[in-house]
Amino acid sequence: QITLKESGPTLVKPTQTLTLTCTFSGFSLSTSGVGVGWIRQPPGKALEWLALIYWDDDKRYSPSLKSRLTITKDTSKNQVVLTMTNMDPVDTATYYCAHRVASYGYSFDYWGQGTLVTVSS
Amino acid sequence: DIQMTQSPSSLSASVGDRVTITCRASQSISSYLNWYQQKPGKAPKLLIYAASSLQSGVPSRFSGSGSGTDFTLTISSLQPEDFATYYCQQSYSTPPDTFGPGTKVDIK
Numbered sequence: 001q002i003t004l005k006e007s008g009p010t011l012v013k014p015t016q017t018l019t020l021t022c023t024f025s026g027f028s029l030s031t032s033g034v035g036v037g038w039i040r041q042p043p044g045k046a047l048e049w050l051a052l053i054y055w056d057d058d059k060r061y062s063p064s065l066k067s068r069l070t071i072t073k074d075t076s077k078n079q080v081v082l083t084m085t086n087m088d089p090v091d092t093a094t095y096y097c098a099h100r101v102a103s104y105g106y107s108f109d110y111w112g113q114g115t116l117v118t119v120s121s
Numbered sequence: 122d123i124q125m126t127q128s129p130s131s132l133s134a135s136v137g138d139r140v141t142i143t144c145r146a147s148q149s150i151s152s153y154l155n156w157y158q159q160k161p162g163k164a165p166k167l168l169i170y171a172a173s174s175l176q177s178g179v180p181s182r183f184s185g186s187g188s189g190t191d192f193t194l195t196i197s198s199l200q201p202e203d204f205a206t207y208y209c210q211q212s213y214s215t216p217p218d219t220f221g222p223g224t225k226v227d228i229k
Binding site for chain 1: 154208215217
């Protein structure tokens with residue numbers, strides 16, 4: 001059974017750096033073809049893809065946010081960490097991590113429950 | 122980036138209705154198109170992957186079709202639990218994957 005759960009601060013100040021951790025179980029990020037991605041959703045708005053890391057440490061970033069994002073993995077801890085620098089109120093959103101595998105059309109077949117991050121002074 | 126559009130942006134329907142949602146890509150994405158359902162306060166749920174493959178556990182009233190740039194999600198007989206927002210997502214060109222703007226299905 002695959003599960004993922006996001007953790008991190010619920011409130012950050014403008015210009016601060018956000019660090020979110022995705023802790024997962026039921027799969028290994030050292031298995032060929034497996035990836036974990038981050039997606040966010042501002043209140044009342046659509047989903048936005050942020051970043052992705054694969055089992056071989058291949059990392060992909062949204063071009064519009066690439067300068068602000070870093071994604072890393074700790075295979076031994078079953079964790080993926082996303083950092084986003086220079087936070088702004090427009091970054092207020094629910095942040096999700098999700099499991100991805102090539103055999104399912106590179107879809108996100110399992111999602112965490114999401115964590116709401118508010119950016120405010 | 123590949124742009125995704127969905128139509129309609131919202132629709133009202135009754136239980137038992139047949140519902141069709143369209144998703145269009147700005148360039149060909151082969152069959153790398155996925156559909157998700159999201160209910161308020163919940164994470165998205167994968168319904169259809171690779172344009173037409175039904176995710177395990179998803180009712181057979183959901184179906185997907187299309188390839189290239191034009192895709193459809195069909196709900197053959199709308200049930201009360203199907204009232205939600207539906208998103209398409211292209212996974213052909215990463216980065217970035219792109220999600221559509223969503224289609225909200227509510228009760229008529």
